Amino acid sequence: MRKKITAFWALILSVMLSLSACSGGSESSNSSGGSSDGAAAQSGKKVELEFYYPVAVGGPIQQLIDQLASDFMAEHPDIVVNPIYAGSYQDTMTKVTTAVQGGNPPDMAVLLSTELYTLLEMKVLEELTNHFPQEYWNDFFEGFMGNTKSGDQIWSVPFQRSTIVLYYNKDKFREAGLDPEKPPTTWEELVEYGKQLTTGDQWGIEIPSTGYQYWMLQAMALQTGGNIMSGDGKKVFFTEPYVEEALQFYVDLGQKHQIMPKGILEWATVPSDFISGKTAMMYHTTGNLTRVKNEANFDFDVAFLPANKQYGSPTGGGNIYVFKDIPEENKQAALEFIKFLTRPERVAQWSIDTGYVGTTKSAYETDLLKKYVEEFPQAAVARDQLQYADSELSTYQNGMVTKFLNDNVQAALSGDITPKEALEKSQSDADRTLAPYQ
CATH class of the missing domain: 3.40.190.10 (Periplasmic binding protein-like II)
Structure with missing residues (x-):
């Protein structure tokens, strides 16, 4: 009889321990709350x-x-x-x-x-x-x-x-009689140096005109007067005189001064041209710095973008x-x-x-x-x-607004329309797109 009672209570104790373990596991799982590691470990x-x-x-x-x-x-x-x-x-x-x-x-x-x-x-x-x-x-x-x-x-x-920086080939500077420790610091110097560095098989400067041409224009606008949009993403200032001055300079580098190829310069091609020696200077993202360091077989340096009235670059x-x-x-x-x-x-x-x-x-x-x-x-x-x-150009409907500006800047660089026409068209299209956010 005693053995039967002992076996009965042993069974009861076993069941109670099992229920307690289940309850404890549930509490532990819930207490892990916001910890992803804890939740994962429990589950x-x-x-x-x-x-x-x-x-x-x-x-x-x-x-x-x-x-x-x-x-x-x-x-x-x-x-x-x-x-x-x-x-x-x-x-x-x-x-x-x-x-x-x-x-x-x-x-x-x-x-x-x-x-x-x-x-x-x-x-x-x-x-x-x-x-x-x-x-x-x-x-x-x-x-x-x-x-x-x-x-x-x-x-x-x-x-x-990143910011945009000026990359320049110091060996090419030496060949042209320029001081390799003194990159151009103004727009005037950029043109002057560019003319001395442009030869039959080499350009003085290359600035991309696909993908991020709005970014390059924005840098020149910041160097001239100010930014090209409001901080709340609802307005753009493409027709301000300092923006037109910036785009005119961008266009003139190829069409007037002839120190940069006319027309389209692919974003990805410009660093390759610099590394291969086809251009002595380039504007590009600092995000390519390590690539240039690893692949260029010449002495190069990096500098602030040349100033007009002031230094400037969008991030x-x-x-x-x-x-x-x-x-x-x-x-x-x-x-x-x-x-x-x-x-x-x-x-x-x-x-x-x-x-x-x-x-x-x-x-x-x-x-x-x-x-x-x-x-x-x-x-x-x-x-x-x-x-x-x-700040870089950022608005509501940013993809559309950027595309308007990119397309028209590219048309101006190709000589299809004037800088003034390009910016007026970009402003009109952007205003229409941003009107619901005013």
């Missing part, structure tokens, strides 16, 4: 992030991003980052828009910083202001925050950011955006990945590997970037030029 599943990424400049960008994702996953074994290489910035924006409209947004994406108002109108972004402490935001260079905010709200994180490049209609554990994982990417040492290494400007002040305080700048001072030029930089 046994990994959080998977879709990370859309463009490839807009030369160099091994894809390999670098793959390595960053791999390093992050080694630190966070319960998060999987899947980079999706979507082509150009424009291609990437199209694919992100298609995914969002299909109800399947990516978790995060690197897109042009200028896409801010378009994405805000779509109501698809996670606001990031309070996801990071204020000291985190204060570490970014102020010049890169202009295309990152709308009012006091922060909607993206500066990542691969450029891409920011990291997080999309709001994703699971909470994915959102938390995306924020962890952003923290990882923006650590000072990692920002420093990214700048060294790509040529993009280190986006944070703390990156330039690392021994890594200090040493690199000391050995390769060209790496500091774009950063130093930030004191003269302003």
Whole structure:
């Protein structure tokens, strides 16, 4: 009888322990809350992030991003980052828009910083202001925050950011009797040097006229009088006299001064022409600096863009955006990945590997970037030029507004219409497009 009673209570105790274990497991799972690693550990599943990424400049960008994702996953074994290489910035924006409209947004994406108002109108972004402490935001260079905010709200994180800089071939300067330590600092000097550097098989200067010609024009407008749009994304100033003066100079380099090829100069061809010696100088993104450093077999340098009435360049490049209609554990994982990417040492290494400007002040305080700048001072030029930089062209319906300006600037450079006509047409088309936002 005693054995039967003992067996009965043993059975009861076993059942109670089993129920207690189930209850404890449930409480533990719920308490993990916002931690993607914790949630994944309890469920046994990994959080998977879709990370859309463009490839807009030369160099091994894809390999670098793959390595960053791999390093992050080694630190966070319960998060999987899947980079999706979507082509150009424009291609990437199209694919992100298609995914969002299909109800399947990516978790995060690197897109042009200028896409801010378009994405805000779509109501698809996670606001990031309070996801990071204020000291985190204060570490970014102020010049890169202009295309990152709308009012006091922060909607993206500066990542691969740039300004336009002047690249010049010091060997070609020596051959032309020019001082290789004194690049042109004014528009007048640019023309003067360009004439001495233009020969039968070599141009003095090349400035791209596809893809980002609005960006090049914007630089010349900033050097002459001011920016070409309002800070709220609702107005453009294409017909201001300083913008017409800027476009006239851009056109004159090829048509009047004949120190630059007339007509179309492809964005991707210009750095190749510089590296091969077909042009002695070029305007291009600092994002190509590492490529030029690795591929040019001559002595070269980098300088501020020449001034008209003042120095100036728009900022450029891409920011990291997080999309709001994703699971909470994915959102938390995306924020962890952003923290990882923006650590000072990692920002420093990214700048060294790509040529993009280190986006944070703390990156330039690392021994890594200090040493690199000391050995390769060209790496500091774009950063130093930030004191003269302003926000890149960004408006509502930005793709349309930019296309209007791009098409008309290209027509002016090709000699099909005058600079005045190009800007008046661009202004008219932009005003009509932006009218609903006034």
